[in-house]
Amino acid sequence: MKHITFHFDFISPYAYLAFEKLPEALKGLSYRVDYRPVLFAAMLKHHGQLGPAEIAPKRDWTYRQVLWLAHAHGIPLQLPAAHPFNPLGALRLALACGQDGLVNRYVAETVFRHVWRGGADAADAQRLAELRALLQPPRDPADEAVKAELKANTEAAIARGLFGVPTCEVDGRVFWGFDALPMLREYLEGNAWFAGGAWEQAADLPTGQTRKGNA
Known part of the structure; x- marks a missing residue:
């Protein structure tokens, strides 16, 4: 049985698509998945990058592509009322429901769908309060230990070479993006390419x- 770690931030529509598609993409294989929330913005800062939504033309394309991918794969998706949004409330709430920096699939699914279904404000305080009442986390999302778990998850991911979400990590290899799911499956099935040195x-x-500056 292979052990996969699924690194994600609820702010990413590609993470949502990959999360929804993962069971189907790996159907018939023997695996276990750990769902580990990270802060995408901290990854961007560490690597000196802008997010897709911070570059105006890329922002438009990102939303168009996401809507198309959802349509093409039969995944329900409506853009939230505003994006990007501050995901800390959602991330900390999810972690408060779990332990050791991990959350179960039900919790991740509930929060992802809070964000990416219905077209409402993902960061609205009243909606987050309702989400908390539904999930009933055993810990306070504002607890310092919960905050520390999110920071530790993110720092550990960066240290292992992760740069974005979603990322599936298995056997020390990282598979980034929704479109990497077929590649991940081929690896888990033992495709000889992965032992041939190309990786x-x-x-x-x-x-x-x-490039140096604007030169």
């Missing part, structure tokens, strides 16, 4: 040129 070769490619 390692990609990381050894020399950098030919780097």
Whole structure:
């Protein structure tokens, strides 16, 4: 049985799509999944990147593509009332329902669908209060230990080379993005390509040129 860690932030529509599709994508395989929330914004900051929604033309394309992907894969999705939003309330609520930095699939599903179904404000305080009443977390989401778990999850992910969400991690390999699910399945099925050196070769490619400032 393979052990997969699914790293995600509720702010990411691609994480939502991958979460919904994961059981179907891995149907028939022997695996266990740990669902580990991280703060995507901290990853972006660490790597000096802007998020897709912070680049105006890319923002428009991202939402169009997400809506198309949901349609094409039969996944219910409505954009929230505003995006991006502050995901900390949702992330901490989910972690308050779990332990050791992990949440179960029911909790992740409930919060993901709070964000990506219905078209409401994902960060609205009243809606988050209703979500908390539904989930009944055994810990206070504002507890310092919960906050520390989110920080530790994110820092550990960055230390292992993660740069975005969703990322599935298995056997020390990372598979990033909704479109990486077929590749993940091929790996779990033992496709010989992964033992042929191409995976390692990609990381050894020399950098030919780097940009400096606006030059």
